[in-house]
Amino acid sequence: MSDQPIPDVRKSVTVNASVDHCFTVFTERPKDWWPETHVLVKKERAGLAFEPGVGGRYYEWDVEGNEIAWGKVLTWEPPYRLSMTWRIDGHWQSITDDERASEIEVEFTPVDENTTRVELAHVKLHKHGEGALGIFKALDGPSPGETLERFANAI
Template sequence: MPEQSIPDVRKSVTVAATPEHCFEVFTQRPGDWWPASHILVKKERAGLAFEPGVGGRYYEWDVEGTEIAWGRVLEWEPGKRLVMTWRIDGHWQSIPDDERASEIEVDFTAVDENTTRVELAHVKLHKHGEGAFGIFKALEGASPGETLERFAKAI
């Protein structure tokens, strides 16, 4: 499969909360929903955080204080949308910058006054280079997927 033809992976979940609350939980409490198996630090992970606003990092740190950025925020619209780079290579290892990073888009859409549809999309997967199709295959399973399933429970 040619690199450019790797499709986006889109998953969604509908939760009983406002878009503003969903955005808050997603960005202020990542430790409540982030899958434990998604880890880049070599030692035991001590925490996860988003730096608010465009240009902010989302990163983790280990018990010794070593930090690894998962990426940078490209769009920050509280209650509406979050877009960030995803700094991994085709073998699920950390990369130091956004040159070969794909992107993650998270949209928070009100269904009614107390319900929100949260859609998470992995886009530009071809940027991972060799191994990109393997990443696509790992991500493409049934919706909502582990991350959004955990997020829904955190709400």
């Protein structure tokens, strides 16, 4: 593991939608906002899904039905918050456990009844080990970043 401290990466976007709608789009329609370049399956990706509730997976599958879990849901508090592990190694390759997985935290904060601030944070990046600093550098940049920009467009 890297002994260098790796900061969290936090991005946010404010969208014209209720907090309930934002949580639903995030958890029930990931294919609408998930970056097309973020793929772990080897064949053409056929779908993405979240299994609701703590302990559920968020995963993708290919056209042949092969599945790869991106991680496990750690917090499920609709419509305000969820968190999950991010099962990649320091070289952007899939790993099968959470020991070396960082975490992603997503918060949906109502600004008013028709506006929501969505914050996505990558935390505990040091757990990626040798390539953790490279992952930080790839994620760090201006808000909202590709994922939240696509999410805002899906809303």
